[in-house]
Amino acid sequence: MKKTMKCVIKSASGVGNIKLVERPIPEVGPNDVLVKVKAVAVCGTDVHIMDWTEWAAKRMNPPSIIGHEFSGQIIKKGELVKQVQIGDAVAAETHIVCHTCDLCHNGCEHVCYNTETIGASRDGALAEYVAIPAENAVVFKKFASWEILSLMEPFVAAVHAVTQFSISGKTVGVIGCGPIGCMGILIAKKCGASKVIAIEPIEQRGNKALEVGADILINPITVNIKQAVQDANDGDLIDIVLDFSGNVGAIQDCMTYIKPEGKIAILGLSEKKMTFKLDEFVYRGLTLKGIAGRRMYRDWETAKGLLAGGLDLSKIITHKLPMVEFQKGLELMKTGKCCKCVLIP
Template identity: 40%
Template sequence: MSGTMKAIVKHQRGVGAELQEVPIPDVKENEVLIKVKATSICGTDVHIYNWDEWSASRVHPPYVFGHEFSGEVVEVGDKVNTIVPGDYVSAETHLVCGHCPQCLTGKFHICENTKIIGVDTQGCFAEYVALPAQNIWKNPENMPSDIASVQEPMGNAVHTVLNGEVAGKSVAIIGCGPIGLMAVGVAKAAGASQVLAFDLNNYRLGLAEQMGATTLVNSGEEDPVKTAKSLTSGHGVDVVCEMSGHPAAIDQGFKMITNGGRMSILSLPTKPVKVDITNDIVFKGIEVQGITGRKMYETWQQVSRLLNSNQVDLTPMITHHLPLEDFEKGFQLMNEGKCGKVVLKP
């Protein structure tokens, strides 16, 4: 397909982005071209928009960013035979090599040569996006486009929460950004006996309650460790899912976890974190997990089934729908913490 399209371009090394008219991407023999129906703003996109230390060291403007979306296939490459025009799809955003030791043992989500769509390659904040066919996930026809666009980040939440036993256990979700909110819903659906939501933002704590949290804790107004222990007969919580990335919150997570508990960390701290390894890890005998991306494609199957069975309802955490042209308002809402998930419509 020839012609041009609207796209949000990270146009320079610095704060901000621009709406530009750029060429519609060409489709390689193993790729498909997708007309984007909905694309949602991720915390990673905010890092890139704000141009922090991480993004300055990772991305190379100018390029189209964004990586969460849903859309319709409009063109396929010559060697693509599993996808046809008209398919309603989303995509796994990790581009993996297929030949490193991790890939060869089925651990594609930790491929040592991973590239990320919209970070290392052209992204989906646009009217069209071209991607490898092997990364495409077919959506149910009746799934709303905004819900379909947030399956990728929901996969992060599912991977974090379900990377160990949850049923009948107390679960703490630290950080109620969009993925934390989804983690609340996943933990509740998985049979957690308690779901404790921690944040400094009362607006997002309200969303956590709608997603199924049994206890809301503003960590700036009460001691989160004391509260967690008081709700667990003094023992501490069984599972901590760390989504905030704040050094103090991470330390609190280690302090509130019970002996033999599980600490799953999805967040990306931008500063060094001090951890009392002796008392909070070794003597407690806890399991500490680093979580990256989604298990390919086990997690996508879990996400799809949780949504299709209505065990997790994401509508409370999708708080804003904006046209692509109003992207700056979306990033402002994300920076101010006055939203759940922001969905852009090209």
């Protein structure tokens, strides 16, 4: 086996500074596995790292390898690893947690105080090889392709958002129809939502939302959003809102068209403050829930079940490029000209 690998790193702080370099193949600790990477999906987080937003600056200490949505095959394991085998096909839970804090002890590992993140606070997977803790390697015995398997990390986050509340027979609004929003639409339909209303101002993303199964598309820029939602829902308000946009204004607007006792799950991120009238929120009995990553590991098991039941993610992937074209992949994601772009090492 060769001793070095090609990988994409954030070489220094500041805007840009994303480079393809050669590095030593990582060593494997006693509880780790070495994965030969087969596919890496570009994430909005990678764009934040490229643009060196406040989020990235708080979490990264360059130089380090980027990329966290990936699939691959285990080719080496540490001497204490028993739960996975060489040759296993895996995706990865990217949150590495402590298992010692009160949150971990109470089944809330996904919000562990001491979380490290693959591709941000430690080296990632936009490389030919990546070493990860064995417990973070999720084995898939059946999967459609390496490219689709690389989508599991965001897909399972979407599973968390959609299944946070009982959705069967409910009307659902999906705000933001980028890759994870479209995954959310697929999951909501598979879980028995009676109607899914996609709320998206960008034409390309709106069309993709309809392609993956949204019943109705609303452009919130061109209409009165409350009236448009009611018109789309036979005059009624809706039961559940899922936000994948992080658009604070859109989330505030949803409180005008959601039913009393309605549920709002937010996976989208923003550093802006959100305001609403507390009395209206209280008297209407609304629930607002932040969705942090994936519940470890029950959302992964739910995701496997949805895939086994026929949920098809193939329409989410619109571009496939060799890893050396990483800059193009990042630009496609930044400009919204792709749904999901997958890079092949």
